[in-house]
Amino acid sequence: xxxxxxxxxxxxxxxxxxxxxxxxxxxxxxxxxxxxxxxxxxxxxxxxxxxxxxxxxxxxxxxxxxxxxxxxxxxxxxxxxxxxxxxxxxxxxxxxxxxxxxxxxxxxxxxxxxxxxxxxxxxxxxxxxxxxxxxxxxxxxxxxxxxxxxxxxxxxxxxxxxxxxxxxxxxxxxxxxxxxxxxxxxxxxxxxxxxxxxxxxxxxxxxxxxxxxxxxxxxxxxxxxxxxxxxxxxxxxxxxxxxxxxxxxxxxxxxxxxxxxxxxxxxxxxxxxxxxxxxxxxxxxxxxxxxxxxxxxxxxxxxxxxxxxxxxxxxxxxxxxxxxxxxxxxxxxxxxxxxxxxxxxxxxxxxxxxxxxxxxxxxxxxxxxxxxxxxxxxxxxxxxxxxxxxxxxxxxxxxxxxxxxxxxxxxxxxxxxxxxx
Numbered sequence: 001x002x003x004x005x006x007x008x009x010x011x012x013x014x015x016x017x018x019x020x021x022x023x024x025x026x027x028x029x030x031x032x033x034x035x036x037x038x039x040x041x042x043x044x045x046x047x048x049x050x051x052x053x054x055x056x057x058x059x060x061x062x063x064x065x066x067x068x069x070x071x072x073x074x075x076x077x078x079x080x081x082x083x084x085x086x087x088x089x090x091x092x093x094x095x096x097x098x099x100x101x102x103x104x105x106x107x108x109x110x111x112x113x114x115x116x117x118x119x120x121x122x123x124x125x126x127x128x129x130x131x132x133x134x135x136x137x138x139x140x141x142x143x144x145x146x147x148x149x150x151x152x153x154x155x156x157x158x159x160x161x162x163x164x165x166x167x168x169x170x171x172x173x174x175x176x177x178x179x180x181x182x183x184x185x186x187x188x189x190x191x192x193x194x195x196x197x198x199x200x201x202x203x204x205x206x207x208x209x210x211x212x213x214x215x216x217x218x219x220x221x222x223x224x225x226x227x228x229x230x231x232x233x234x235x236x237x238x239x240x241x242x243x244x245x246x247x248x249x250x251x252x253x254x255x256x257x258x259x260x261x262x263x264x265x266x267x268x269x270x271x272x273x274x275x276x277x278x279x280x281x282x283x284x285x286x287x288x289x290x291x292x293x294x295x296x297x298x299x300x301x302x303x304x305x306x307x308x309x310x311x312x313x314x315x316x317x318x319x320x321x322x323x324x325x326x327x328x329x330x331x332x333x334x335x336x337x338x339x340x341x342x343x344x345x346x347x348x349x350x351x352x353x354x355x356x357x358x359x360x361x362x363x364x365x366x367x368x369x370x371x372x373x374x375x376x377x378x379x380x381x382x383x384x385x386x387x388x389x390x391x392x393x394x395x396x397x398x399x400x401x402x403x404x405x406x407x408x409x410x411x412x413x414x415x416x417x418x419x420x421x
Contacts, residue, residue, distance in 0.1 A: 003180065004188050008195045010173040011141045012116050018174050019113050019139040023090040025168075030086035030133055032164040034079040037129065040160045041075050047156035048125065055149050063253025063312040067123045068150055078129045078157075085133040085379040091398040092139045106408040111401040113139030115197035118189055119382065120145045120211055122203030125153035130380040131200075132161055132175045137379075138400035143196070145178040145186060147203070155179070190215040200395075202383045205310070220395070221387045224310040225255030225338040227368045230327040230353065232344035233264040237271050239365060240343035241278055247341065247368040249282045253312045255384060256339055256371040260307055260317045262327045265291070268320045272296055284314045291320035307334045324349060328356045335359060337386045339371040360386055360393035 021029070037044070048070040055068055097109035117140050119131040128144055135142035146154040158177040165172055178189070190199055193216045201211040205224050212219050229247060231240045247258035263271055268291065276286060276296040286292070287302035299318065306317040307330070321327045331340055341363040342353040350364045361371040361384075371394065373381025378396025385391045391399035 002188060004178065004185050005192065005195070007173075007176050007178065008116070008143060008189065008192050010171075011143050011176040012195050014171045014173040015113075015115055015141045017170055018136060018141055019092075021139070026090065026137060026139075027086045029164060029168050029170070030082050030136065032167060033129070033133070033161050034082035034086075036160040036163045037075065037079045037082065037157065040156065040163075041072065044075055044153065044156040044160070045070060045072070047152035050152045051125075051150050058149075060149065064123050064149075066251075066253045068125070068153075070125060070153060074126065078126050081126075081130055081374060081380040082133045084374070085130075085137050085397065088137065088379045088397060090137070091401045096403060103412050104410065105412050108406045108408070109403045110406050111398070112404055114400055114402055116141055116143065116195055117382075117400060118143045118145065118196045118199040118217070120186065120189075120199060120201045120203075120207070122147040122207055123149050124202065125150045125157055127202060127382075128154045128157040128177070129161065131382050132158075134380060134382045134395075134397050134400055136174070137397040140400055141174050141176070143176045143178060143189065145181075145189060148181045151179065151181065186211075187214045190217060193217050200383050218389070219387075220383065220385045220389060220391060222255070222338075222384050223386060224336050225257070225384070226259050226308060226310050226334060226336040227256060227339040227341070227371070228260045228262055228327075228331050228335060229258050229341045229343065229368065230262045230321075230324070230331075231264060231267060231271055232324065232342060232346060232349050232353075233266040234346035234349060235264075235267065235271075235343040236345055236365075237267065237274070240271065241275050243341060243343055243365070243367050244275055245278050245282065248279065248284060248316055249314065250367075250369055252314050254369075255310070256368050257312070258316065258341070258368050259309060259311055260319070260330075260334070262319055262321050262330060263292075264324075264327075265320050265322055268292075269295060272318070272320075279316065282314070284316055286316055286318055288318035289320060292318045295320075310336070324353065324356075328353070331357060331359075338384065339363065339368045341366070341368050360384065 091111050094111045099107050121127045162172045196217045199219045201208045272295045286299040287306045288299040293299045337359045339361040340359045354362045373394040381394045384394050
């Protein structure tokens with residue numbers, strides 16, 4: 001038996017222990033994990049400094065390096081997320097349907113854990129804690145396979161989580177960290193269809209496509225975030241500038257950052273020069289169509305590839321559109337079903353924008369940066385699904401459960417003749 005299969009089996013065998021924990025026990029466990037992480041903060045920061053140094057020596061920079069970096073504030077935020085998840089409603093055992101049928105049987109739909117979740121991710125050490133917390137809250141065990149660039153950080157965070165598990169008399173296998181980072185090991189993990197119930201890749205488009213192509217287990221994908229802001233003819237232009245600046249510049253290397261700006265032709269002359277000044281002063285490179293460049297001479301020419309790009313950098317594609325139909329058509333053609341934003345004071349226009357798009361998250365007069373599990377009340381997120389399965393959009397603890405039927409009766413049989421057999 002291979003090492004990866006042995007680890008996965010140990011994780012699966014521990015699943016009943018976490019699935020049977022009541023709400024108070026899970027809450028106490030997550031609070032103790034947060035406290036353990038805080039006690040081990042210096043160890044985590046030393047480990048992360050090691051990863052950062054190695055990454056820099058390999059030429060890693062920009063968004064990838066920012067995702068990898070931890071400091072005291074970010075470690076505190078990870079601990080806070082653990083506590084927030086602890087305080088969320090427990091989805092396990094929740095009855096979502098209760099109906100008595102004419103024959104007297106009572107039919108319920110009840111949420112239960114998925115089972116074994118394999119989390120495959122890159123360069124985000126916070127995912128080690130976030131994924132573990134959400135899986136445990138939902139009664140699941142988790143197999144964590146992070147990237148080589150964050151291996152020391154992931155080990156240090158996992159050690160803190162294991163300390164809390166041990167204190168509660170639970171096996172470390174409930175949160176299994178894979179340290180063999182060879183590609184063939186990941187492929188083997190993805191093909192353990194008799195053990196793993198769901199794989200969730202979180203990282204660059206290349207990683208996610210690799211996982212989807214090699215997996216024999218169900219996969220929830222999040223390819224990329226090509227997020228749009230459409231400035232309607234009825235927009236409050238000052239508000240729209242604020243949404244644009246926050247969405248593009250507050251943290252450009254994340255999937256909910258804006259990548260494309262669409263502006264109604266009727267307000268382009270008033271909006272674009274002001275917006276460009278705000279962006280250029282913050283180091284944003286603009287790439288626009290002819291109409292944009294006529295109003296913003298500093299903009300570079302945009303190609304069609306720019307409108308489908310997830311830059312993850314201080315780069316923004318801009319297009320002037322003839323109206324909402326044009327904006328919707330552009331988003332349908334170039335978008336990634338992640339997050340779209342409309343700035344408008346016209347309620348009918350906002351309603352039409354929301355109804356016309358199938359993206360996982362649609363914002364009305366709010367920054368794309370709120371497309372985040374923590375910001376919308378999930379405590380933390382295990383990822384943002386752009387796959388239309390049982391979960392779509394930011395995934396919290398409830399998305400890591402499924403519904404099953406539980407039927408209560410008092411001796412009912414379907415066929416009367418059954419009683420004589």
